[in-house]
Amino acid sequence: MSDIQADISDTSAAALGGEGTVKDYWTLLKPRVMSLVIFTALAGLVAASSDIHPWLALVALLAIAVGAGASGALNMWYDADIDALMARTANRPVPRGAILPGEALGFGLALAAGSVLVLGLLVNIVAAALLAFTIFFYAVIYTMWLKRSTPQNIVIGGAAGAFPPMIGWAAATGSVTLASIALFLIIFMWTPPHFWALALFREGDYARAGVPMLPNVAGADETRRQILLYSLILVPITFLPSLLGTTGLVYTIVTALLGAAFLWHAFDVFRLRAGEPARRACRRLFGFSILYLFAIFAAIIAERILGIVPFTQVIG
């Protein structure tokens, strides 16, 4: 046996990497984020009302989901140092040592290239270009640049999470329209209140990791003011799909009721500033914001399934 062969046979798994289980790799994809991405992309796909073949719609959703997973893996590769410092993320596969940073990077890059190629070759180029831009935006613009440099990180970075319904729409129609931009805007304006509510009750975590979230930089009171401000902009924007003729009465009623509840929760966060009641208000807004976004996009899908006629286009 040559020296080289002897070295290979003696090399431990830890030295070569390869400690990760299939579950660890699955965790790298951020499956919970991926499920929300699939759901909002599906809403964009069905809202577009095109005659896309159901199989191609399925392929598009799969590619978008894998692209989102790739973004998650690239994020976990780059952020392993700060993930190790935060209770919420310390147990992720890279900081835990189950997967080597290089393995996470390779996995993320392979999935990113694969998902964009599949979407481009099997569905259409516009959707593939949007998916490629989304992965780039999340991995490079948000993760590598904004996250560690500005308290506006999630305001601008939130765009990455807002693209999936636009990609779904583009997969169905091959185009970007005002109506698909309206769906983008809903998630874009929803992201700051959602994440700042989390940051308010996880303030210590972000401060320890040196991530300049708004509460550590501008203070809790300013964050509460900004949450209320963004919520006041978000709620009217959720009516845009109805004004643009994408959605109908059911969506409008659901959105109005949910919007009122969202504002009520945001006002509670603004009003209660100290102690356990303030903390509870932030947790309530955070929890409700997830339900809120889910319900809004569920209403879009439900209207299509039930065959409810959208309003006539008012603007655009």
Added chain:
Amino acid sequence: MSPVKDKKPFSPADMSRRRKRSLALALVLAGLVVLFFVTTIVRLGGDVALRNL
């Protein structure tokens, strides 16, 4: 001599993890074959029956 010589060889747990990862990769590749095949058929649609023979 190489410093890695002192390290332990692959343990049975390492080998088991490797086997499972290989199996998952094989399933993904098989899934891609099905994906491309079915999509080709769907994209061809009825046109394939209308060609000149």
